[in-house]
Amino acid sequence: MKDLIFEQCHRHFNDIVTIRRDIHQYPELGFDVHRTAGIAAEALQELGISVKTGIGRTGVIGDLEVPGASKRIALRADMDALPIQELTDVPYKSKIDGKAHLCGHDAHTAMLIGTARILSELQSNLKTHIRFVFQPSEEALPGGAPAMIADGALEDVDEIYGIHVFPLYTVGEYATCPGPMLAQSDTFQITLTGTGGHAAFPHLTVDPIVIGAQFVTAAQSIIARNVNPLDSAVVSITQLHGGDANLQNGLAGAAFNVIPPRVLIGGTVRTLQKTVQTRVQEQLESLLAGFANAHNATYTFDYQEGYPVTYNHEPCVTTAVDTARGLVGEDNLIFPVPPILGGEDFGYYSQKIPACFVMVGAGNEEKGIVNMCHHPQFDIDETCMVYGMALLVNLAMR
Ligand SMILES: [Zn+2]
Ligand SMILES: [Zn+2]
Known part of the structure; x- marks a missing residue:
């Protein structure tokens, strides 16, 4: 199954890169993510997934219903950019002055779209309902997550998982920990x-x-x-x-x-x-x-008070760790990673239901991709999206 999933991720890779670069060039801030949310909603609709828009003001929820399943897991991506001038010279650089995807939420959105495509193809192998959660305003208080939750994003959901690209770890690595992970x-x-x-x-x-x-x-x-x-x-x-x-x-x-x-x-x-x-x-x-x-x-x-602690619960941590280990082996799994004192509004979900947040290595020293999130020259090695999708797909297919 691992080989099949990686094969699927590689097959969708070029399309997902195109989506990521498109979103990257037209960054949107806070709750004003209409274009990006439109891309996510349209991608889900094309797959025949039932879609709700306007959740948490501008968020999108898609439900992939699996006949006979009783459990539902949610996979979350954030869609917003930062009010910073991008100082890279990549061909897909932000076209909007003073706004840029310098935290990788463009990649999160693209990866969740790719995950939905792969899971739709592998639907007959699924044992749980899957909810795709695309939320606005992770970067700006009060955060998009409380609005998403208020509009029912976690209703009937048993577990939620989120990923974040992280250039301080190398492509092909995953990192997480039990308990408090983000401050x-x-x-x-x-x-x-x-x-x-x-x-x-x-x-x-x-x-x-x-x-x-x-x-x-x-x-x-x-x-x-x-x-x-x-x-x-x-x-x-x-x-x-x-x-x-x-x-x-x-x-x-x-x-x-x-x-x-x-x-x-x-x-x-x-x-x-x-x-x-x-x-x-x-x-x-x-x-x-x-x-x-x-x-x-x-x-x-x-x-x-800002975002609450992002807390990783059992059994989600064990599930995520076993899944990651199965994909890349013990040597590429950083566990338990020391908690990071950065904030994440994924914390709101983790205060409500069992959750796990995983960092997906996105750095590549040889290519000079080493700048941390929020740096004006932040970028990811796009190959990391194969690993992000592989993890989400695998988590959904248990
Ligand atoms: Zn950020
Ligand atoms: Zn972020």
Whole structure:
């Protein structure tokens, strides 16, 4: 069966490359994925699969019904691109300025279309109903997954699987792990307000820059002193603004003799467990309140919870690992891969039903394909789509 599946994947490969490159050239953002969703819906309809569009606003669901089957598994692809300028010089480069498929969701969509084609051909061998889930807006909060779930994407589904192309692993490799695999990724915004004034009369002001700097430094101790060393977490301050400079011009024209009335601070928190997430959030505000109170400043603390942890459940993990091992052998299976502190809205599905997420190696050092997702020169070795499809087809055929 393994040889038959690889043969099928190779036979569909050129068509799937064409679809991927077409989607790549016309990237769409967030929920605005009408063209891409249209390609997915049309491809499913051509196969005689029953299709629902407008799920989760612009998502697509296809159900391949198998007579006599009682179980249903879902295979998920995301369809959206990123608001980044692509800096590759590939012939299928994005034709739309400032938008590009630099996370590989074009390949995910194309692979799921290929998987549907192969499974339709092998339908007589299927033992479970298969649901194809094409979702919008993986990259942008609040994510497309909650909207898909609200519109019934997981209704009557027993298990769900998702894959992601990953250039840090070589084509022909798969990686996954049991339990938490991808982090909850939250953001926070802080306004710290003091009393501005003349820089030569600091005693008449409440200087939010000094207070903000103390907070930023102290926040670095949260991971070191409030999180169990055996747990994983990240606190990164990524925004720190004070004064009135026009940031595009550096500090040209800025007032160096004025203490500003407020500073803005922002950042991200990544965690793999809810208890750690709660602790970090509480400690951030506690430090902020402490410094603000000590210096007679006021603050606002706006903490936005992002996508939940992507959690891999049994028996899905064992199923995925056995399937991957059967396809590429033990040497090309990275298991258990250490969890990654990136976020994925696949986490929403994994909070609802048994799920497993698998990284599909997409890198090729000899071809110079080494840049990570979201890099302006990100690309995949398209051969990885054979492995992505082979895994999904095999998972569906158990
Ligand atoms: Zn991404
Ligand atoms: Zn992605």
